[in-house]
Amino acid sequence: MWGVIFELARTCTLDLHTDYLISSTGQTSATGLSRLLGGAVSHDQVTRWLSSSYLDSAQVWAAAKPVIRQAERQRPAAEFAVLLVDDSILEKAHTDPSALICTHYDHRKGRFVKGLNFVSLRYQAGELSLPIAVELIEKTEAVVDPKTQKTSAKSKFTKNEYLRAMLRVAQQHVRYRYLLADSWYASAENLNTVLELGHDFVLALASSRTVTLRDKGRKNGQFQALDAPLFPDEQPLHVWLSSVQPAVLVARQIFLNKDGSQGVL
Template identity: 40%
Template structure:
């Protein structure tokens, strides 16, 4: 990358900016040491890779990784409702709202170290969903058959998950014991990959229609298969089960939640580590929410959604920069023991203090040149 120092400065700008990501504003903040065109060109260069991201954060990971570390996997949407569609910016199903949203779908890999104080939640890597195939379908609309086009990704989320985990484990040699994820990624293929290929364990949520068995006959075959929802399971008690498509035993725990509106929620958690207790499984799965914390902070503290770039490469490189800015914010959190929002408030208060001083200077200039200003006096 040409002018790599610009990327470092740009991540500092995202960390300190009040949720604005403008090349023009960035240039003015640096007293035009770099032109806004230079910054735009920097983002529009060839797309930065996960290999380069790893090189940037490797020394930090080595300081915070532990043998019992957890990698939390989740995806989220960077909303871009007014941007032109391309391979990155298109329509994706949003499980949080239950409908499709226009934006960039990002699969995140968050490293969680709960033994440090405060708890470390570090963006370890990420994958962008690229819907690079255009599919035409015939649908019936208002009594007529019409042609509709939509986009489809040639490489799906689950394939990206396995590929990235393989690199993090075998190439980057990251220390961790558990991988945690929700029902979207809880396929037998993913489970088997983590346990049999990576030699790690998982803790994840399970859909109620998954097929399980409790008993094994004398020949080693399952006596009865039934869906999770049909099984008689007591809450908060661990059960050793067999899951269809998984050739090793799992531990199943049922969680029951009483919501404020009077409804009852039921969640099933499973783990490949049969030595875990029910509370252990629940505690590890809670670390999955660290991904949600990172996603929220990316949007609110380092201007993830605020770059109005049009080119796919620039959009991808801005996401790369936002992830690095998030890592910087996490390092500041570790050093100061303050959360991201307290850190951001400290930065913005300093900025407002400087803005206040500049306002007073302008008021004084106005009095000298214009001789008057509005002066409120109560009746």
Template identity: 40%
Template sequence: MIHQELLDLYTDYLLSSFSLTTATGLAELVDQAYSHDQITRFLSKEDYTPKTYWQQIKSVVRQIETDDGIVIVDDTIEEKPSTDENEIVCWHYDHTQSRNVKGINLLNFVYYRDFRKGQEMTIPLAWEVVAKAASVEDPNTHKKRRKSLRSKNEMVRERLRILTFQNRIRFRYIVFDSWFSSKENMTFIRQTLHKEFVCAMKANRTVAVSLQEKTAGKFVQVSALELAPNTSRLVYLKGLDSPVCLAKQVFTNKDGSLGVLYLVSSDTALTYQELTTIYHKRWKVEEFHQSVKQHASLEKSPTKTVRTQKNHIFASLCAFVKLERLKLCTKVNRFAIKHKLYLKALQACFKELTQLKTMYNI
């Protein structure tokens, strides 16, 4: 059973810290009210799983969930370049950097809810750690490399099943980028979960513009489809039985060049504006990734074992939820809350330094 008081203390420490978060550091912070060994046992004694996490956040989710809620799926890499390699701390391809990086690959499932008067809340519902427990030989280099026993898409489908049928979370849309836009995921969301998807899609995916052409096997690449910019239409995506709403969004990049984004949704009643508005809320998961790393010390723990590394992730997500609740209550954003904590700490340091200088007449 989890030590609730120590969890509360540890998550406060993660939110308050501006450097590495260690058992020794927390013990010193509380003047040994909890010892280094007690804190270490808290992180290493048992596994804190997504089920444990759900028990911590269930009451918060129940307060904000709605039938039209949005669940956003995305992954991030918690970089750990100096940590010894194991089944979860290993090399992963980071598409944001277009290279392999060493760290922990996390799949995150985030609930987004916007309220009136500009208030909003982003709550991580669950996570999956990509564990590369198998070892295989690269056919090109003949070197051994790590491999996960489950694909990310399989992990996504299983976690969505749990969130929908076991946790019984109320939501309507599942939003994700093109990395998760496989036909298996789309079919699973519609036929098994009975939810709607909104996602980006690569330009080489093929569609039919009518049921007749679908039946005749006449598919064309999305990029070749005659679709005016910033409009939508119904099409039949190859591999899916039902029609989908396809939107073509044209935008200007920072360098002045034009970019094209193809979006697709199983909710065929959506207008172009509604579809793009829902998809753009996917950016909230990127903000979450940045915030949980910067504000909840996700990347600041020097834990060395798989269990303690996973348990630190659990605690960081709990800390983020605490920060999100503070944001909603104070109506101050996460960055401002963290800055206020930093300023208070700096003022305390300055005061202590002034007293020392006075004491020794320096």
């Protein structure tokens, strides 16, 4: 099938490489793509194309724009879009380390892993869901630990700084109602940026986050941990965060785990 579809292929392209990655069920490589095409594209051509192509948010948006514009024209009046931010790690345990392929903390595994870390901003409206921006985490800044005197590397920008930059660019491209994210992105600076841009948010909050039940309590510095107030049954609670001007609505969900224990979000 591949030989028929790509019998005229002589160079590696984004569509060709993407189709190869999507259809592959095992390990992928430049040699594997070349072999699949019967040598029509050499593995050196694939390697050169990968080395010369730097995909950034501008290219991601260029691919997403026509799809989103068509969907906007067909969207029912009552339907709205949301943006979702998340970061992921593509593990590369056996790849030589570099500014891109380096160690990152994996919260899901609770340990450091070697791989490619990236922050993506995804647009979703109804059944349509696709990325509109992405930032690769490159650790290019040398940092010396004052205690151990060991040198490590860090990114020039934090993931939260990348998010705020992506949101400001997205403001020029798409209409949406909410930003959805986990607690990692629930900083006051992020929330204020979303509000300043004219949108709302739905985010998870750490139970240790401090809040007050009255606006005047914020002025007096009377804060308590988020898990301290008594929540009305199945009803949200108005609270004030220390550095976010309007009150926010917090809902608490209790989950029953398989072992019978409870989890609280």
